[in-house]
Amino acid sequence: MVNIYGPTGWHSFKPTETEFLMFFDDVLAGQSYRVALAPNPTMGYTPKPEWIAAITNKYSQVEAINLVGARR
Numbered sequence: 001m002v003n004i005y006g007p008t009g010w011h012s013f014k015p016t017e018t019e020f021l022m023f024f025d026d027v028l029a030g031q032s033y034r035v036a037l038a039p040n041p042t043m044g045y046t047p048k049p050e051w052i053a054a055i056t057n058k059y060s061q062v063e064a065i066n067l068v069g070a071r072r
Contacts, residue, residue: 001034003066009044020051028059036064 007015007023015023028035037055039047056062 001036001063003036003038004028005038005040005043006047007043014045017048017051020047021054024055024059028055028061032061034063035059035061036066037062038066038068040066040068 004024004027006020007013009015037052039052052065056065
């Protein structure tokens with residue numbers, strides 16, 4: 001299983017919902033590896049749960065979500 005983080009939020013960058021979802025479209029489209037999403041706050045932000053749900057609903061290769069230090 002491959003652990004995948006979202007786009008980093010360094011230097012005050014915080015992706016919009018569209019940017020976040022497009023990132024995963026680019027990463028996950030056309031590949032079949034089993035993956036775990038890792039919305040880790042060390043990326044510089046915590047993605048909204050709805051964004052993570054949208055990705056897991058769209059891509060069947062997402063088999064886990066690793067939550068470490070996530071707050072909501």
